[in-house]
Amino acid sequence: MNRKIIYFSLLSLLLLFTVQDACARKKKEKSAKTEIKGYENHLKDCVASDSTGLMIMHRTKDKVLVEFPVRLLEKEMLLASSIINISDNGEGVVGQFTSPEVMFRFVRNGKKLEARMMTNQPLMREETGKEGVASSLLKSASGGVYKSFKIEAFAKDSSSVLVNLAPLFLEHSDYSNPFSSYAPNSMYGMVTRKFRCDTSRSFLKDIHSYPDNISVTCVLGYDVDYTAFGTITMQRNVPVTVTAARMLVLLPETPMDIRYANQKVNTAFLVRKQYVDEMSPLKSTHLVKRWRLEPSDKAAFKRGEKVEPKKPIVFYIDTLMPDSWKPYIKEGVEEWNKSFEKIGYLNAVQAKEWPKGTDFSSSNIRHSSICYAPDWMYMAQTSMHTDPRTGEILNASVYIHHNFLSLLYSGRCTQTMASDPTARTLTLSEKQMGELLKVGIAQQVGRCLGLTDNMGASYHYPVDSLRSAEFTRQHGLTASVMDNIMCNYIAQPEDVEKGAVLVQPGIGPYDYFPIRYLYAPVVADKPEKELVTLNKWVEDAYTAHEYHYGPRQEFYALYDPTALYWDLGDDPFKAADYQIQNLKISIANFMKWYAKEDYDISRRAELYASLIKLFTNRAMELSFWIGGLYLDEGKEGISFPVSKEMQQKALNYLVKMSMDLDWLTNAEVKSSLELQDLIVDKTRKYIFQLLFDRIRYVALCSEKSDGEYSVKNYMDDIHSIVWKGVLQNRVLTNTEMLYQNAFIDYLVKNISKNMGGGTAKNAGRQQALRGDSFKMDIFNEANSFVMGWQAQDIVPVNSHQDASVYWDMLLKIRNLLSSRISSASPDMKEYYGFLIYKINQILDDN
Structure with missing residues (x-):
């Protein structure tokens, strides 16, 4: 009996589970059918x-x-x-x-x-x-x-x-x-x-x-x-x-093969963390950004024949672009084919008109474009989208703002009007504007190909070679179009008559190397094994002096004077001499050169401002040699101090330059442009301020050179120049007195920063007791110069918090004035007395 009950119970449970399982399956099937049915229901309102x-x-x-x-x-x-x-x-x-x-x-x-x-x-x-x-x-x-x-x-x-x-x-x-x-x-x-x-x-x-x-x-x-x-x-x-x-x-389903970047080559890159092995930490690795370029005929390519790529790099020209610009834009884009032909590719880079087919859309990321922007901005822009896994460039486009050509005109006009009579017009010829547009586009397309700026390329050329018709025709103005150089402001009028080139003609000899590094095939089964070949290319290029890379520096942290935005040639002082000679001609004559076309003088006012800006830019560039550091990626270390002699030469050149500024204006400029007679004094003050702005760089350079040229040495040199007339006990010029007052004002300003609620005297003495503290922040220095991949940031230096040197300098000036006042002329005696009184008030020691 009990056995039957047990059997019956087991049978009942089995039937129960079977029924539940069947119900579950039916419910699941019903649910699936509901979802399938709902699929169409969701689309009923589709438009x-x-x-x-x-x-x-x-x-x-x-x-x-x-x-x-x-x-x-x-x-x-x-x-x-x-x-x-x-x-x-x-x-x-x-x-x-x-x-x-x-x-x-x-x-x-x-x-x-x-x-x-x-x-x-x-x-x-x-x-x-x-x-x-x-x-x-x-x-x-x-x-x-x-x-x-x-x-x-x-x-x-x-x-x-x-x-x-x-x-x-x-x-x-x-x-x-x-x-x-x-x-x-x-x-x-x-x-x-x-x-x-x-x-x-x-x-x-x-x-x-x-x-x-x-x-x-x-x-x-x-x-x-x-x-x-x-x-x-x-x-x-x-x-x-x-x-x-x-x-x-x-x-891409099949990711492009990666290629490792080299910090000595001007290529764009993305940063990835890399696992090496279990004994090593994750490290940062840098992959180049480049297009997927593959030969259409691999066999012919291996035989050394030039072939077209399977998929060329195409830039579509916006339909909004002015028709007169289009031929020169096409030339600027396809200028880069010269560098691709060197590595075996024909027609690798192409510029095409915007297709008229309905299936073509600018909203498709696979279409790279050169777009026109009717707005006031002057600088062209680029954008780039890459595969974050490999660095493959998927889209790279250029945006040309309307005033870009105005910027090109202004540069061509102000930098060459002295040497080129055809530039003395408010409307350059289409050919002249076209050659400027071509090189401007070539620079932007270079960025779209995976290159970055090479601001050091122009330093490779001797300054006097830029006056040669033969040299400039063969080599251009700079060795790389990525150097941001447009016009030859060094060539003199007689050089242009002989055929010296005034506009960078296109890519330069260095531009072939980064294209080779990015796109030339390397026989290796893994990216790591490519590095043997790639690094050998870089080493050979540097050893043979065929390649020099000076990375772009941030405007607020310019250390290397050989890699600046507007410099030309290898001798900054000789280049300045030539440029100033041209500027003197331009300022003396531009009012009459442009009078016929400029009825309301507005354009001449703009030109005059641009000419003055060229001069102040030149002064600023020269100042970077004071306390400068060579950031040379091609050597073992990457930061080398500018020599003491070079720094002193820059200091003396700037002061001498500032003493001769009357040519910056003339009677016609003063009367026609209704300017107050302040431009000369303002420019002198600007140059003098540049000298003081370099103090923290001198401190850093001194650290890197074991004190070869210290801040105290630099301040003593400025003192010997500014107070030279007092040392000679002669009547001072207005310029000398302007500098002397500016010198004292600067010292006062920097002592006041450190007063901390007390007197300048106490602040200076407290700083002096602590000793010379012009020291760089070692941690920040080690984490900036050594990395080398990004633009060098500001290295903290304590010079701005140190009053001791300024305190000592004020005492030195007061002692000098006191020693000369008794033998000075009546006018100078009164002036010296005022300065002594001013310094006594500052030092709280009257």
Whole structure:
């Protein structure tokens, strides 16, 4: 009996589980059918669809429904944004790609699709051979969830999920900002813009699906606040509307082979953390940015024949571009083919007219463009989007602002009017403007090819060679077009008559080397093994003096006087002599040269300001030799102090230059331009201030040279120049007295900084007791010069907090004046007495 009960009970339980399992299966099937049915329901309000590309897309009034293929889960994608049109082009250029490079992986998590932002993914060497290391690194950099999307439905064949990605495309964030940080309304960074997106004025407009990306066109309404210098509110709630293309781009299924960068070569790079082995820490490694360039005929290429690439680098010229500019833009772009031919590629870089076909769109990230911007800005811009995994350039575009040609004209006119009579006009010929535009475009395209500025290239040429017709025709003005040099301000009138070149003709001899480093194939099965060949190329080029790289320096931290923005030639003092000779001719004659065309004198006023600026720029460049450091990437170390003799030569040259400035103005300038007679005094004060601005650099240079030329030595040299007339006990000139007062004012200003509520006397004595503290911050020095990859930042030096040297100098000046006052002339005696009284008041010792 008991046995029957047990059997019956087991049978009942078995039947119960069977029924429950069947019910569960039916429920699951019913659920699946509901989801499948819901797929079509979600599309009933669809107003547009595109099934021709990477993903099938549908748009309703407020949704972007994407059939996201399951095969694309976990694949790397890039989010990008570009401007289609805008209500205020002061906020951005039409056609401009603006948002930063952000990589995503889409991951399914239950009934949600997560967009995971991938950052700081370490690069792992394959030869580690350690099982589990790769997976551990991936798990440690799995990405943060940027957005999560509800899966609306599943495809019947389970090949895709339906999600609404509208929130990803319609939002405003730092990762999808359509506005350029460098825009006319930012006033070169002086104006801060705060953007607030108003969803009530934003809507979806269009969708496109391309073979490797999807694009959503959105109209976005913003309110913008403008703040000057971070504190002054200029305007609030200014409405701006932008039509933007938001793109989700599938990165290449087969990543391009990486190539390691070398800090001695002017190539752009991205930084990745690299795993070497379990005994070594993760280290930073640098990968070059370059296009994927492959020969169309590998066999012919290996035989040394020149072949075209499978996929050339093409730049499309904007239809808005003025027709007269287009031929020269094309020349500037294709100028780089000379360097590609050297490594075996024909027609590697091409400029084409914007295709008229309906399938071509500027919102496709695969199309690089040269766009025209009708606004007031002068400098051209570039943008670049790369594959964060490898550095492969996916898009690189150039944006030419309307006043760019005005900048080119101004440079050509002011720098060459003395030597070239054809430049003495307010309208240069189309050919003259064309050759300027060509070289300007070549510089920008160089950046788009993966090059960076090489500000040291011009220092390789002897100054006198730039006066030679034969040399300049063969070699140009600088060895690299990436040196930011346009015009020959050294050539004299007689040189131009003999045929000396006045405009950089195109790429220079150094420009072949970085193109070779980036794009020439290297026979190696791994990137690490390429380095043997690549490093040998660099070593050979430097040894043979065929290559010199001077990286761009930040304007607030200019250390190396051989790699400046506007310098020409290898002798700064001889170059200054030639330039000043030309400037004297220009200022003496420009009023009559341009009188016929300039009826209201406005253009001549602009030209005069530009001529004065050329001179003050030259003075500033010369000042960088005082306390300068050679940042030579081609040597073992990378920072070498400028010699004491060179620093003293620069100091004496600047003072001598400042004593002879009457030529900066003349009677016609004074009367016609209604200028007060202050330009000479203002320029002298500017030059004198330059000398004091170099003190902290002298302190740093002294540290690097074991005190060869100390701050005290430098101050004594300035003292011997400024107070030379007092030492000789003669009547002083107005210029000497101006310098002497400026010298005392500078000393007072720097002592006052250290008073701390006490007297200048006490502050100076307290500083003196502590000794000379012109020391660099060793930690910051070690972490800046040694790295070498980025532009050198400011190295902290304590000279601005040290009053002892200034205190001693004031005492020295007072003693000198006291020793000379009794034998001085009546006028000088009164002047000396006033200075002594002034110093006594300062030192609180009267």
